[in-house]
Amino acid sequence: MGDTSMNKGAGRPRSAEKDAAILRAALELLATHGYTRMSLSQVAASAQVSKSTIHLRWKTKADLLTAALAAVRMVDAPPAVGDTRRDLVAILEDFAATVRRVRGMALIGTCLAEEAHTPDLLSLLRERTVLPRRTLLREVLERARERGEIRQDADLEAAVSALLGPFYADYMAGRDGRRAWAEQAVDLVLNGLRTPGT
Numbered sequence: 001m002g003d004t005s006m007n008k009g010a011g012r013p014r015s016a017e018k019d020a021a022i023l024r025a026a027l028e029l030l031a032t033h034g035y036t037r038m039s040l041s042q043v044a045a046s047a048q049v050s051k052s053t054i055h056l057r058w059k060t061k062a063d064l065l066t067a068a069l070a071a072v073r074m075v076d077a078p079p080a081v082g083d084t085r086r087d088l089v090a091i092l093e094d095f096a097a098t099v100r101r102v103r104g105m106a107l108i109g110t111c112l113a114e115e116a117h118t119p120d121l122l123s124l125l126r127e128r129t130v131l132p133r134r135t136l137l138r139e140v141l142e143r144a145r146e147r148g149e150i151r152q153d154a155d156l157e158a159a160v161s162a163l164l165g166p167f168y169a170d171y172m173a174g175r176d177g178r179r180a181w182a183e184q185a186v187d188l189v190l191n192g193l194r195t196p197g198t
Contacts, residue, residue: 014057021047022054026068031103035114035121040064062118069111069124072102077136084144085186088163091136092182096167104129105171134160141193150193162189 025046029038040061044051058064078090099105111122137160144150166185170176 018047018049018053019057022049022057022064023068023071026064027072027102027107030065030068030110031106034110035061035065035118062120065118066120066124069107069121069128072125072128080140084140084147084149085190087140088137088186088190089182091133091140092163092167092185095133095164096182099167134164137163144193148195150190151195154193159189159193162192 022043025043026038029042029046033042038061040051040054043064044054047054054064058067078087078094080087081090107125111125115122134157138156141150141154141156141159145152145154145156163185166181170178170181
């Protein structure tokens with residue numbers, strides 16, 4: 001018996017390759033043009049598909065961009081080695097490399113600018129990129145607390161913010177790309193969290 005899946009329903013089955021190309025193009029244009037100035041025609045041209053191909057999949061620009069953000073994966077965690085400092089530095093360096101690769105600062109700016117009109121963009125950015133990365137850092141700190149390396153009463157959420165903050169602050173100050181930023185952030189935070197006498 002042959003495969004009849006291609007004969008069911010009207011039209012051809014969706015192409016995963018086309019979907020991926022459209023979503024990549026949408027994110028790139030969101031980063032380079034912003035939400036207002038990008039168009040579905042630009043996405044179609046960049047992905048080398050027709051505009052109708054996009055409309056078959058997503059009804060509006062907002063639908064397309066929320067799908068593109070939903071597909072983003074920024075959290076392929078570096079393997080933990082069990083050393084608190086090294087694990088934290090590795091997560092932060094991977095975070096910075098990923099943000100640069102996907103033009104993350106431009107995406108963040110666009111999603112913040114669109115928050116009043118298209119809140120799903122910022123919600124998805126948080127859900128898919130920000131919160132999972134914070135979870136990775138918090139888990140390393142929780143293990144360090146279990147081993148007695150940091151104080152039991154340490155505010156781990158504040159510590160996570162302090163670890164990530166220098167990346168954003170450096171970017172805004174024009175100091176993006178400093179080689180030792182992750183090590184310096186980790187040392188500063190761990191020094192403040194250490195159990196007395198360790």
